[in-house]
Amino acid sequence: MPRSLQAWYSRDDLERLAASGNTVGGDVQLSKLARLEGLVHADRCSPVAITLAAEHAPDGRLLLRLALRGELVVTCQRCLEPLHWRVDECPEWLVVAAESDAARLNAEAQPLVLDDGRLGIEALLEDELIVALPMVPRHETIDDCGPLAQNLGDSLSDAALDRTVESRRI
Numbered sequence: 800m801p802r803s804l805q806a807w808y809s810r811d812d813l814e815r816l817a818a819s820g821n822t823v824g825g826d827v828q829l830s831k832l833a834r835l836e837g838l839v840h841a842d843r844c845s846p847v848a849i850t851l852a853a854e855h856a857p858d859g860r861l862l863l864r865l866a867l868r869g870e871l872v873v874t875c876q877r878c879l880e881p882l883h884w885r886v887d888e889c890p891e892w893l894v895v896a897a898e899s900d901a902a903r904l905n906a907e908a909q910p911l912v913l914d915d916g917r918l919g920i921e922a923l924l925e926d927e928l929i930v931a932l933p934m935v936p937r938h939e940t941i942d943d944c945g946p947l948a949q950n951l952g953d954s955l956s957d958a959a960l961d962r963t964v965e966s967r968r969i
């Protein structure tokens with residue numbers, strides 16, 4: 800069974816991982832994740848440490864748990880300066896045959912349909928990070944922001960930024 804983060808894991812590999820109680824883990828350099836490009840300053844991010852564990856849910860279905868921890872560098876939308884954004888999550892997925900099975904899920908786990916019957920751990924991590932990234936990253940308060948926000952003041956208030964996002968969605 801593969802032990803590499805880059806490998807593709809078949810359903811059988813994942814079943815064996817669950818049966819063994821072992822985990823697969825390591826550090827992922829974000830510069831290798833092409834879809835994150837443009838969302839983060841990949842060259843300035845620390846690697847994200849991940850651990851994938853598998854187990855069988857009470858109903859026998861495969862449950863995957865991905866612990867991910869790291870610090871991403873994104874652009875604050877208020878001052879356009881880099882913003883360090885910590886990620887520390889442990890999402891879970893239930894492996895299902897089709898999205899339509901999702902309706903029968905009652906756990907917190909999200910449904911996951913294996914792509915061509917296999918799983919790419921880095922692709923799963925990349926999906927999770929894209930979803931987890933704030934839509935409008937910004938420093939916690941305007942006082943934490945760089946000079947641009949300090950100079951523009953109220954026009955970059957939280958309410959103004961949120962209105963901008965709303966109008967983009969329409």
Ligand SMILES: [Zn+2]
Nearest residue numbers: 875878938944
């Ligand atoms: Zn800022």
